Amino acid sequence: MSAIGPRIRRRDPVQPIDGWGEDVLPLLRRVYTARGISDPTHAKPSASQLLPPDALGGIEAATSLLVEAIAARKRILVVGDFDADGATACAVAVRGLRMLGASDVVHAVPNRIVHGYGLSEALVAELVPLAPSLLVTVDHGIACHAGVTAAKRHGWQVLVTDHHLPGEALPPADAIVNPNLPGDAFPSKTLAGVGVVFYVLLALRRRLREAGVPGSVDADLASLLDLVAVGTVADLVPLDANNRALVAAGLRRLRAGRGCPGLNALIDVSGRNAATLTAGDIGFAVAPRINAAGRLEDMALGIECLLADDATRARELAEILHGINAERRGVQQLMLEDAEAALATRALDGAHAAPVAVCLHDADWHPGIVGLVASKVKEQLHRPVVAFAPSEPGSAQLRGSARSIPGLHIRDALAAVDVAHPGLITKFGGHAMAAGLTLQADRYDAFAIAFRDAVASLVAPDLLQAELLSDGELSAEEFTRRHADALRDGGPWGQGFPEPLFDGVFEVLDTRIVGERHLKLSLRCEGVRDALNAIDFGGGSGEAPCGHVRLAYRLAADDWRGARAIQLIVEHREPARGGQGASGSRQAFAPAQAEQRPQWRNATHDLVSGETQPEGEQDQ
Known part of the structure; x- marks a missing residue:
């Protein structure tokens, strides 16, 4: 069973706008403009540009419940979810409520195997001994009618914070905050679950400050943005301007070493460099290790890691999550082999x-x-x-x-x-x-x-028909470390704001297999003095390319063994058609059939950890 390989389509040329600072390279200006940036200040939005929480429906009712619970020293129970968004949302809620004066905050999370998704009746039954006065769901609840009803039967108040699309009827909660409710006026509909609860905390802090509650002025909710960034990237929500501002602010904290101990430890065990951390690193390395707990074990481990304040304990938990993730990769590989065999059987039956x-x-x-x-x-x-x-x-x-x-x-x-x-x-x-x-x-x-x-x-x-959108060719002068660093730091890139991808034709000088299945290439580009290094992850099977190839690639920094070099990360390769040439020649090329490799290949596979970016962690 097969599908036609992806075709490369170049984005329509767009005239860059004026007003860029001299520190923004022309290449980056072109990339931003192609993604619809019409104002230079929107290219890298800051936390000061975040939308205010006022337009979120239900925000007044939600903060009223929380203000009352904090003032009366009631027990607040935060119920998370078993993916990275749900885990970070739980950690943000617990940490944030304690910052804002809540004296009795506990948390819980469903077990995927035992309870299924969200606030179920079975989970509520197990939560009875905790005796909460107010139950707060994060990253779920909008579809949990039976669970909310069961909680209400116990006399608990229920605040639902969620971002999933609602059904025809809403659960009988005391308050619901969800930007995707019908008629909700909040401009950004793409907040992750962690983003929703962070906004609830922002509104709560403002209300407490207006009431003159001691301590609310000093509550530094910005310290939670590292968790917000991880959950937002992990959940693969579109990175509109508001989400990019949230993620960029969180990345700055992580790069400066000011992340919570759990995230710092997870970055370390995954082999990433915190100082140059990107959204891609979160998606490829950090999020899978959090998600692994919810997939194979109990997400309570992941949440405990994110809530740990002691660096030694955080490291211990991160090591456990790292081990669970390795087990997850093994189970996943066996299941993928089963899937491949099932698809091959269908092909043998004639469904080519x-x-x-x-x-x-x-x-x-x-x-x-x-x-x-x-x-x-x-x-x-x-x-x-x-x-x-x-x-x-x-x-x-x-x-x-x-x-x-x-x-x-x-x-x-x-x-x-x-x-x-x-x-x-x-x-x-x-x-x-x-x-x-x-x-x-x-x-x-x-x-x-x-x-x-x-x-x-x-x-x-x-x-x-699969399609790769290319930002065109790079000129010979743009194959530099300066341009690679600018592209890396020009994000955050992600869903809805894709990382820059380029294409061109190169002469293959040499190839070799690394890591058993990855293809390392040495390439010649017209106008570039030295040979270019490229890596095609998972591309080591089949006949090695020779002559000229057309590549869709990303320009990346290469710090292997201390070198400040560049390399091309190959997303797709195909035989060069329409004449031989080199990147920078400005030729047009007819679409070519891609190589059909025996594979379970994600083009953004990571060589160091063997990770691929998780996709759609919103399993119900």
Whole structure:
């Protein structure tokens, strides 16, 4: 089963605007303008440009609940979620409420296997001994009707803070803060769960200051921005100007060594350099180690690491998370091999072309890893994918994770299935690019057909062709360390604000395999005196390229063994067509068929840790 390789399409040329400072290189000006930046001050928004919390619906009711609980010294229970966004949101809520004077704050998190997603009735039953007066959900709750109802039956007040899309009815909470509620006037709809609770804390601090509450003036909520940055990047929400301001501020703290002990330890065990940390490092290295706890063990470990104030204890916990993540990688690889075999069987049966949508299921798969399997298959086939595993060994209930392609809102596709086939899906929820669902095992075949039909009715055929958007060619003068550093520091880059990608034709001087499966290339570029180093992660299988190749690549700094060099990170390669040339020649090239490698290859695979960026951690 195969899909046509991605095509490279250059962004339409845009005339750069005026007003840039001389310290902003022309290359970076071009990149910013191509991403819709019409005002230089919006290129790298600062924390001072953050939107005020006033427009968030429910913010007055939410802060009233919290003000009352703090004043009366009531117990506040923060309930997190088992992904990195939920874990950082829990840590932000606990730390922030204590800063603002809450004297009795405890926290809890569901276990993926035992409780399932969110505030369930089963979880509420286990929380009874904690006897909270106010329960605060972070990164979930908007779909937890039964759990909120159960909490209310115990006499607890409930504040829901969430960012997931709501259903037709809202849970019976005392207050709900969610920028995606119908009619909510908050301009940024892309806040992660950690961003929502951070905004609640901002509004709470202002209200306490206005009331003259002692200590509220000194509460430094900016110290929480390291956690906000990690959760926002990990959840793959679009980085609009507001989210970029949040992430940039958090990165500055982490680079300066002012992150919380847990994050500092996680950066260290992942082999990253805090001083040059990027959003990509968070996505590739830090977030997977937090997520691993929720996937294979208990996210309570991850939250404890993020809440640790003692550096030694934080390091111990980070080492445990690092070990769990290594185990996760092993389980993931076995499941990917199963998926590859299943897809190969379909190809042998005659289904050589990838279908419009793919469903996968194996009774031995781990429910905490199916989202990663769905992401990998989606990357290979460029098709929406849902991967299922039993909720627990031997269970008749399946838990699925869905991943989508640009242009198809995956939650809408699940909603279409639910409307056309009432009762087929037990429950579902999520976002445009990632969602989660549960259904009974005996309904899997029916769901696979219904999902394929729903996708076919929603997706335009041209969206099934993978596409790489290029920022064009680099001139010979732009293959420098100065330009590589400027691109690295010009972010944060991420969803909705993609990292710069360039393309061009190069002469291959030499190739060799490194790390068993990665391809190292030495390239010649017209006008560049020295040979250029390039690395194609996962590209070591098949025949080595020779002659001229067309590459889509990122320009990156290379500090290996203390060298201040550059290298090209190859995202895609294909035979050069339309004549031989070199990058900088300004030739136009016809699209070429990509090499079809046997692979589970993410183009942004990391050589040091073997990590790939997690995708869509919003499993329900």
